[in-house]
Amino acid sequence: MRWTMEHLAAAVIDVLVYPGPGHDQDPHDPGGHAYTHLRPATKTETPLMVEFVLEANHAADWVYRGEGGLNIVLAYNGSSPRFIGKVLRVRKLKTNESGYAIAPSALSEHERLVWKEVGDLLSASTKDVANHKYAHLVMCPLLGSQHVDPGVRVLVTKGFLELIHNGVLLERPSWRVDNGRVNTLLDSAILMSDHSIFQHAVHEEEVCISVEIKPKCGFLPTSRFIREENEAKKRISRFKLHQILKFHQRKISQISEYDPLDMFSGSKVRVAKSIKNLFLTPQNNFRVFLNGKLVFGTLGGEADDTNTQIAEQFEKTLKDFFKADDERGTRTPDFLQLVAGAVYESGILDRLLKVQKLDVFDIEGAIHAYYDVVSQPCAVCRELHQPTDSVIHSIPFDQRLKIVRDFLASLTAKDLSLMISFRPTPKGNTQSPSIYIESLDQSFDYKASFIDLDMKPLEKMPYYYKLDQEIVSCYTQMMKTVNQPEKSFLYQEQTPAIEDNSHT
Numbered sequence: 062m063r064w065t066m067e068h069l070a071a072a073v074i075d076v077l078v079y080p081g082p083g084h085d086q087d088p089h090d091p092g093g094h095a096y097t098h099l100r101p102a103t104k105t106e107t108p109l110m111v112e113f114v115l116e117a118n119h120a121a122d123w124v125y126r127g128e129g130g131l132n133i134v135l136a137y138n139g140s141s142p143r144f145i146g147k148v149l150r151v152r153k154l155k156t157n158e159s160g161y162a163i164a165p166s167a168l169s170e171h172e173r174l175v176w177k178e179v180g181d182l183l184s185a186s187t188k189d190v191a192n193h194k195y196a197h198l199v200m201c202p203l204l205g206s207q208h209v210d211p212g213v214r215v216l217v218t219k220g221f222l223e224l225i226h227n228g229v230l231l232e233r234p235s236w237r238v239d240n241g242r243v244n245t246l247l248d249s250a251i252l253m254s255d256h257s258i259f260q261h262a263v264h265e266e267e268v269c270i271s272v273e274i275k276p277k278c279g280f281l282p283t284s285r286f287i288r289e290e291n292e293a294k295k296r297i298s299r300f301k302l303h304q305i306l307k308f309h310q311r312k313i314s315q316i317s318e319y320d321p322l323d324m325f326s327g328s329k330v331r332v333a334k335s336i337k338n339l340f341l342t343p344q345n346n347f348r349v350f351l352n353g354k355l356v357f358g359t360l361g362g363e364a365d366d367t368n369t370q371i372a373e374q375f376e377k378t379l380k381d382f383f384k385a386d387d388e389r390g391t392r393t394p395d396f397l398q399l400v401a402g403a404v405y406e407s408g409i410l411d412r413l414l415k416v417q418k419l420d421v422f423d424i425e426g427a428i429h430a431y432y433d434v435v436s437q438p439c440a441v442c443r444e445l446h447q448p449t450d451s452v453i454h455s456i457p458f459d460q461r462l463k464i465v466r467d468f469l470a471s472l473t474a475k476d477l478s479l480m481i482s483f484r485p486t487p488k489g490n491t492q493s494p495s496i497y498i499e500s501l502d503q504s505f506d507y508k509a510s511f512i513d514l515d516m517k518p519l520e521k522m523p524y525y526y527k528l529d530q531e532i533v534s535c536y537t538q539m540m541k542t543v544n545q546p547e548k549s550f551l552y553q554e555q556t557p558a559i560e561d562n563s564h565t
């Protein structure tokens with residue numbers, strides 16, 4: 062069906078007036094998630110900066126914990142009570158970055174426009190400070206302060222950062238080393254709670270197992286701006302579509318069975334299925350730590366698919382953790398049940414989903430607003446030969462700003478990770494929340510926290526649009542060849558499906 066200008070105008074006004082199901086008021090969350098939430102914090106309960114300088118002689122106490130595209134995270138291995146139970150997140154300098162990284166200016170002129178309602182964000186002197194304030198002022202109210210520790214900034218010397226850079230080199234995946242290094246030009250880093258250990262342990266000998274899940278986008282877009290040829294986006298999750306492109310680009314060796322739509326479904330059975338699939342194909346979406354040490358998955362990168370050897374090794378680890386008698390068989394199903402139980406019972410993903418759903422228009426709609434915000438002619442209207450006065454270009458400017466702002470906040474929510482830590486609880490001593498595993502006759506207290514709440518750069522919007530189109534067109538190409546398997550890269554190159562080694 063072809064959309065007339067009137068159809069589109071009505072669609073936009075609909076969404077602007079009625080924020081949609083993702084924005085419904087939650088009776089348990091009277092604050093809601095609308096952007097009225099994003100007022101500048103009047104008072105910050107915790108200081109954003111502590112007066113402490115990490116110098117070269119402190120570097121030996123910090124060990125590699127992991128990394129993503131932009132940061133390296135270090136765990137504390139020393140004895141100072143100030144740092145026990147903390148991690149340090151230091152910014153990387155990408156190999157292809159130049160001036161920006163040397164003098165990382167704060168928000169760009171256009172970002173200042175987008176985030177003008179969050180006044181305190183604008184006072185940030187560097188991008189790094191802005192990112193930290195963003196986690197505190199924007200993401201924390203959206204996701205719930207009980208699930209977010211934005212951390213505090215601590216000063217670091219160049220000597221400290223240089224020693225850290227050298228110290229972690231051998232631990233890092235080599236492709237990450239090629240892509241970037243510790244940015245030794247910065248003077249601060251973020252100190253935050255280590256979510257891979259149970260905070261405030263009652264006894265020193267207490268054991269803790271924790272999982273890290275990068276759930277990705279948990280809903281199907283319904284935006285009327287999605288073009289007809291891209292309809293697949295409305296039926297298949299972004300993660301599943303992206304898997305096909307990643308496989309084609311040889312970034313992954315196997316297409317995962319994990320589907321975020323299961324994870325966010327609110328159905329106990331589907332949540333359990335999604336956890337099992339993450340276990341089988343962890344990629345960069347699933348890790349397990351035992352007392353802060355990685356025992357499943359890969360630090361800083363994509364893990365191999367779970368073969369028999371990996372599954373058996375993990376099973377041994379679990380036997381130590383669960384301390385149940387050996388005759389009872391495998392522990393992996395108990396563990397997966399524990400994780401699925403916490404995800405399901407905590408309801409934490411419902412809250413995350415609401416924030417993800419701030420993306421109402423999809424990139425195919427938001428991109429038009431972007432070009433207006435940055436005062437450039439709309440490259441998408443030009444490419445599609447649409448008149449540049451297309452409907453989004455004609456709504457009030459503040460609403461176009463809101464579309465972009467909501468889109469960016471949603472992107473952070475689609476890329477963050479969830480960490481859940483568990484400790485066995487002595488009988489009759491459970492602290493809320495906890496999960497009871499019947500087969501073990503054991504309860505576990507748990508805590509769930511979100512990590513990686515950085516602001517996504519406004520300037521990357523054309524890239525997001527391009528990637529989105531690349532993902533959907535790769536899928537379309539694959540479907541064209543699906544009746545001619547010999548021509549399809551999927552059929553030519555896919556490795557045989559691994560057996561289910563999870564014993565579940």
Ligand SMILES: O=P(O)(O)O[C@@H]1[C@@H](OP(=O)(O)O)[C@H](OP(=O)(O)O)[C@H](O)[C@H](OP(=O)(O)O)[C@H]1OP(=O)(O)O
Pocket residue numbers: 129130131303345362472475476517
């Ligand atoms: O675009 P996506 O969905 O591939 O997400 C990127 C992630 O890839 P993934 O598909 O999860 O392996 C990507 O993860 P990896 O670096 O591949 O582990 C980053 O998280 C990236 O964020 P940023 O550019 O570092 O801020 C993420 O980019 P953003 O799109 O969130 O900026």
Ligand SMILES: Nc1ncnc2c1ncn2[C@@H]1O[C@H](COP(=O)(O)OP(=O)(O)OP(=O)(O)O)[C@@H](O)[C@H]1O
Pocket residue numbers: 126127128129130131132133134148150253254255256257273348361476478480512513515
């Ligand atoms: N507070 C924390 N507690 C324990 N581990 C953490 C914490 N923060 C980060 N990590 C570990 O460090 C890794 C990298 O951190 P993070 O995701 O913040 O990096 P990033 O570069 O911002 O990621 P991205 O690629 O998504 O931008 C995480 O995958 C996790 O294993």
Ligand SMILES: [Zn+2]
Pocket residue numbers: 428429432439440441442443449451454
């Ligand atoms: Zn346009």
